[in-house]
Amino acid sequence: MSVKIEFDNLLEKLKSERDEIALKLHLASMEAKEEFEEADKHWDILKIKAAEIADESKETSEEFIAKAKIVGEELKDAYARISKRLTD
Numbered sequence: 001m002s003v004k005i006e007f008d009n010l011l012e013k014l015k016s017e018r019d020e021i022a023l024k025l026h027l028a029s030m031e032a033k034e035e036f037e038e039a040d041k042h043w044d045i046l047k048i049k050a051a052e053i054a055d056e057s058k059e060t061s062e063e064f065i066a067k068a069k070i071v072g073e074e075l076k077d078a079y080a081r082i083s084k085r086l087t088d
Contacts, residue, residue, distance in 0.1 A: 032085045039078040
């Protein structure tokens with residue numbers, strides 16, 4: 001096989017790999033963005049719950065606080081998944 005043909009084959013293979021990686025990066029960033037937007041909704045809910053818990057004029061039950069903690073843990077997990085997608 002001539003050097004030119006080998007080089008052309010290498011270029012074609014590299015182009016294919018590059019295109020595949022570019023597509024995966026694009027899709028990963030779209031998925032991460034969508035997940036972040038969903039997590040942001042939970043963040044807003046958590047901020048409201050935290051303000052209610054901090055407001056000493058309002059009585060908050062242990063059940064309410066436990067539910068707020070669950071939302072916080074779910075948010076923590078979502079942020080971890082998003083961060084992992086962005087670094088992989």
